[in-house]
Amino acid sequence: MGRTLFEKVWDAHVVEKLPGDNALLAIDRIIAIEITTPQPAAEIAERFGDRLFDTSSIVGIIDHVSPAKDSETAIQAQAMRKWAKAHDVVFYDVGNNGICHVVIPERGWVEPGITLICGDSHTCTHGAFGAFALGIGSSVQCGAMLAGAIIQKKQKVIRINVNGKLHPSATAKDLALTVIATIGFQGGTGAVLEYHGTAIRALSMEERMTLCNMAIEAGATTGMIEPDETTIEYLRGREAQPKGEAFEKKAAFWRTLCADPDAVYEKTIDIDGSQIRTVVSWGTNPGESVSIDAVVPNGDAGSLEYMDLQPGTPMRGIAIDQAFIGSCTNARISDLRAAAEIFKGRKVAVPTIVTPGSQAVKRQAEREGLHDVFQDAGALWTHSSCGPCLGMSMGVIAPGMRIISSTNRNFRNRMGTGGRVHLATPVVVAASAILGRIGTPDELPAEVPA
């Protein structure tokens, strides 16, 4: 019987089958972030002689809050720094860092066919490369740092075919939100979403990362995409990848990593890419999203109340108080370029923050002059951080404030206690920032001549 892409990667990492359909699964890469690593590091130091299984498999990074914003985050960052140094772990410190799900790919630490874990739910991002990449808790991370493996149940696999050509106005974020709305906020629980089809093949690596990033928002363990020449060309020459023949040897293996034609899936969902349109969230989970041309649906009463919205209100036209472009979903260079196109020659109507996904993205954006475009428009251009996405720093919103955001979670209290979040693409966030309400670029007045 044929195997799915997931099964091929899974099978290649099973060290031992364990009771209850569990496996002891070998882990190739551990991304150690400052939020979830100090606790397991201390545990191993106190109880297991401070012995790590394989320090070369670990990449450390200051990720969520950079630089420290108070004593707690300074203590946290310092604990990470000392630990990484003591164990000779590769470490991306303040200045040379960014959001781990942006930095790890851009430095080449993820590749097709590997297993990768990180104590962050958006680790599913890395499935864009055809890796089995999953978010885990600190205890599981601790076990992996100790033994080079995790205990995991074999996942079901849901095949999502996206064929046709994406409509010009649709982005990977719109596709991600459409998938979640289609299978439901809980629809992927216990499963891997394997993306196939011509519309997927046509996506750049950055777009694939945006799509896989939101697999967790359907409850899925991860998203996965077969590697192809797009994947190989992205990885060629990256810091952590070998050069020359050694790279070509790996690439030859990656080209073989695909689902068999007779692979069996838990279920298959077909989406017509040409039908995808601009999507924006109205409620308090990413599944509560609609077309921007729709009205607020007669949805969950609690969500409507929290969001202070009435069913029937057009999504276009909902007034906003703040706008944010950033996060592991939508803050890569292509996202910033797309937003800059909209900001160019215009002014924002509400406080707007643009936070690049990594310091490398920041530098590239500045080489292209995008920072001037954002700042000329009146937006705040920051260094890289997770920022207000999870209500930690750099733009947290007040109770009752409504933000349009290129992030991934519109949960209650997420970006600040009592705050209301509408998820959208960077382009829609930029257009809405200029309009002061939810809207799209076609509603904007022509550029003001310079």
Added chain:
Amino acid sequence: MIISGSVITLPQENLDTDQMYPGKYLSLITRKGLGRLLFEAFPTGRELLEKNPGASILVAGENIGCGSSREHAVWALADWGIRAIIAPSFARIFHENCYSNGVVPVVLSDRAALDACFSAKTLDIDVDNGVVRKDGREIARFELDPLRKDFILHGGFLEYMATKVDQVREWKRATAASR
């Protein structure tokens, strides 16, 4: 192991870990004493805790613990005194985090049994035998992951992982050539 205690109920679906433990406190590097921050940004939850000191069983709605992987949510629940959670479904990472911390995740899909739990003042959860009792009467049976159940009953998830070090090392050495 029998967990007997009073019950608090949060019937809403999709109670995410941001509600249990706000992101702004992810800066703490300890996992002790986090119960004081449980449900801090979630007024309904906070009130419930204040009205029910000493409760040890949480009965919750579908997809509890969705969203962020933060184990702080379970650390806070356990520190506050929650020893078992009954719900129709659990988000994957939260489910694993419960097991890692000895918080018993009881999956009950039977509506009548769930309703009986929601209306209970106290419950007894027989972890060894997978039975929920109300007023001494069995109202539901449940199954735990056989491997992780052992970690709950006898502790030692990390000790177990430590016993696997040589095996994983040998496996990695043996498979290195083919990778």
